[in-house]
Amino acid sequence: MNTAIGILLGIGLLFNVLGTVSLYRFPDVYTRLHGTTKCTTFGSLFTSAAVVVYGLTKFFQGFEGRFVTLSLHVMVAVLALLISNATGANAIARAAHRSGIMPVRAVFDRLAEDEKTMGRRVS
Amino acid sequence: MVIFVASALTYLLLVWAGGSIEWLEVVIALVFAGLISIMAKRWNPELPLRRSWLNPVRLVRFVVYLFGPFLVALVQANLDVAMRVITGKINPGIVRIPTGLASDGALTLLANSITLTPGTLTVDANDESRELYVHWINVTTEEPKASDICGTFPEWARRIAE
Amino acid sequence: MTTEALFSYAAAVLGLAALAMLGRLVAGPTLADRAVALDAMNTLVVALMIILSVIFDSVVMVDVAIVYAGLSFVGTMFIARYLEGSM
Numbered sequence: 001m002n003t004a005i006g007i008l009l010g011i012g013l014l015f016n017v018l019g020t021v022s023l024y025r026f027p028d029v030y031t032r033l034h035g036t037t038k039c040t041t042f043g044s045l046f047t048s049a050a051v052v053v054y055g056l057t058k059f060f061q062g063f064e065g066r067f068v069t070l071s072l073h074v075m076v077a078v079l080a081l082l083i084s085n086a087t088g089a090n091a092i093a094r095a096a097h098r099s100g101i102m103p104v105r106a107v108f109d110r111l112a113e114d115e116k117t118m119g120r121r122v123s
Numbered sequence: 124m125v126i127f128v129a130s131a132l133t134y135l136l137l138v139w140a141g142g143s144i145e146w147l148e149v150v151i152a153l154v155f156a157g158l159i160s161i162m163a164k165r166w167n168p169e170l171p172l173r174r175s176w177l178n179p180v181r182l183v184r185f186v187v188y189l190f191g192p193f194l195v196a197l198v199q200a201n202l203d204v205a206m207r208v209i210t211g212k213i214n215p216g217i218v219r220i221p222t223g224l225a226s227d228g229a230l231t232l233l234a235n236s237i238t239l240t241p242g243t244l245t246v247d248a249n250d251e252s253r254e255l256y257v258h259w260i261n262v263t264t265e266e267p268k269a270s271d272i273c274g275t276f277p278e279w280a281r282r283i284a285e
Numbered sequence: 286m287t288t289e290a291l292f293s294y295a296a297a298v299l300g301l302a303a304l305a306m307l308g309r310l311v312a313g314p315t316l317a318d319r320a321v322a323l324d325a326m327n328t329l330v331v332a333l334m335i336i337l338s339v340i341f342d343s344v345v346m347v348d349v350a351i352v353y354a355g356l357s358f359v360g361t362m363f364i365a366r367y368l369e370g371s372m
Contacts, residue, residue: 002288009295013302015201016332019325020302022208023309029317030258031213032309034244035204036325041239042201044332047295051335054288066344072136073347074335080351081331084358086235088324091361093246093258095368096317103258107216108265111247111256114219137348 001057005050012046015039028104029096037089041082048078125176126163131156176228181283188279196240196274203241207260216262217246221254222277229284230255236276243272289340296336303329320364327357 022035055071058064097111134152135144163170207213224230234245234255247256257272306329309322331350338346 002291005288006291009291012332013295013298015205016299016302016329018205018208020305022204023306023322023325025208025211026213029315029321030244030246031215031260032318032321034242034258034260035208036321036328037244038197038200038204038239039208040325040328040332042197044328044335045197047299047332048335050292050295051339054292054339069139070338070344070347072139073344073351074338076133076136077331077335077347077351077354080354080358081328082239083235084354084361085324085328086238087231088358088361088365089238090234090245091365092317092320092324092368093244095320095365096315097246098369099315099317101315101317103215103217105213105215107214107262109217110219111217114256137351 001053005053008046008050008053012043012048012050015043015046019043029101030093030103033089033093037085041085044081045078048074124160127156127160128177130159176284184279185283188283192275192279193236193239196236196276200239200241214261215258217256217258218262218265218272219254219256220268220272221252224253224277224280224285226285229280232284233273233276233280236280237273240273240276292336292339296333296340299329299333299336303333316368320361320368323364324357324361327353327361331357 016039019036019039022039023032026032026035051074052071055067055074059067059071102112103109131152134155135148138144138148138152222230222233224233230248230253234248237243237245237255237257242260244258244260245255246258248254249256259272303326306322306326310319310326313319313322331354334346334350334353338344338350
């Protein structure tokens, strides 16, 4: 049990730290959003999976109800995190584009071209 | 209706402690779920929610999608981003992809999936022509199809939420 | 090493990672950069709360984490709205 939890926590921490590093290594808002959204969501998924494994093993050792409650609540929290993180990233990306930040080193920017030809926001 | 069932079930899931649930808790869940759905209706009467989302077949499909193709894509996405964090190699651009999805729920599901899959991030959506604008971290073609960016995801989104 | 000690080390590393994000929150050249850093910090704090619930052996902390995730989502949406200029 200790080994499994250790591996899950290790993977989760690795990706969370990578998310932090990506904040400093990437040049603009969009690429930073790539790094932080994916890495922190995935890392938190793994650290929470470690807690679920802990709760389930404790439950099968002593059949105490509160460990099942722990696992269930962690699953609800992870689901909320998945949905809210992705939606929040979309919202920040759209807001950044509308407030005039252009992607650095971009090959082309179809959204800005379309907004120019249409003369308004696309949505 | 969707909000009522979802909030009542969430409340019951959160108060459930391994044993049986008291009838008082069920009453509280129903009262609060009713209040919340009335408030949502008053606040925005045209919420694009569909009763077909409560169809158990669709929920099972959603769970299969979550643990099948979505999880694989999430793992790929993280290895990809990890490589890019370490090497710092990027070639970004914003591209437009047609989706062909009719309902807003399916489009939301697809946009959220794209955000969490390899190298892509949804920036904006066009409501009339049902197109998504995607920030792609490694551009290879100017006019990509939906399958270049997100594989079979539009098909899954159509089967889950439309 | 006991399981609780493993979780304690993990919590320490997560807390340090969240603290390291403060640099981008302070220095970010644009407001959108700060919003990104704040969003990532919120995610890490939720993960930290879930781990702390094991260390302190209380399920209530996970409920707090759920509520915190919801509230931080609302906060992020409002910051995004403000950046768009529609508020």
